[in-house]
Amino acid sequence: MKILVINPNSARAVTDGIATALAPLGDHFRVCDLADQPATIATEEDVARAGLGVADLVRQQEALAYVTACFSDPGLDLARSLTRRPVIGIQEAGILTALARADRFGIVALGPKSVPRHLRKIRQMGVEARLAGELPLSGVSAEASGRDPAVYAEVLEAAARLRDMGAGAIVLGCAGMAPIRARLEAEIGVAIIDPVMAGAAMALGAVS
Template identity: 45%
Template structure:
């Protein structure tokens, strides 16, 4: 299986895509598939509601159809919008960052916590985790209550992450998942500060994609 791993930011905020690109730099290894981060220009500036999540499904599917050169896709939005539609039409694997991020955290800990962007996100995440069958191992989900753009570029984002992460540890979480692709740049520093595994879901999904593509070469 040749071609690159195409990481799609379904919102139109280029700052989020740039943050993803930087967070994935360590995954660009010699001999491994290329990793290409792209922005869905038709998407909203931030996916912050069910309507936003639903409205990107068709543009995502069209982008997946147009990239017949890809070896795998990653949908880099924590709600995994359009994942079923994209999997239905793609001849190559399609990974969602919520699914991959949660499964990566569960491989590191018995109970995990989710850092959401806003209270409005929590219901979407909860329904998806119920679909995944992992609800019993979620210690809690707490919201930063900021926009996607603020999460990527806001001066106070890290301090708020520390506050919310500490509360989730108090809830019993033994590992955390960052519930937005815009938080990617904070993972390493937050993990060091909190002293427990912090999963960036886009890194987790790209790791899954790399494994799938490399295994297909055997």
């Protein structure tokens, strides 16, 4: 059995990017997506429906552990109620990993509509005292967030501002952004956290 990493959207490029990003951790992961969900989880309704899709998958497919690889953590509490295996949400894992790297953290979100949802979650997590800030991109797709040069320019500007606001570690607010992590870290000079890698590493620790 492996750790099942669930991309809750249907963007195959994002799924493939996750698999590529996790390869250095070894042959511990199986990555899948939810074919009947949208290509980007953007609205409250997307999150609610993706959560039920994640739940169905957890019920159907046994795994050593589960990672829900969407930054809105769809279905996280629900999935935990359905299995005794570890279930890691990448928003939680990304933020918590940032907290292990620096005193205050920042988040780059795909668009303005995600920000209030993330802030609610951060308060639910009880870690708001360590938030330096969250800044949105202009509203881009999961796929574009890690591949489009124009989007990279937006990310770079947001990350620079978050660093100047005191963020010692910055969480990328989408599973699609893994391809730009290393370059961004080199250019910004503070820790840049890919939340899928953060979640996968935690899951690996949980089952080792």
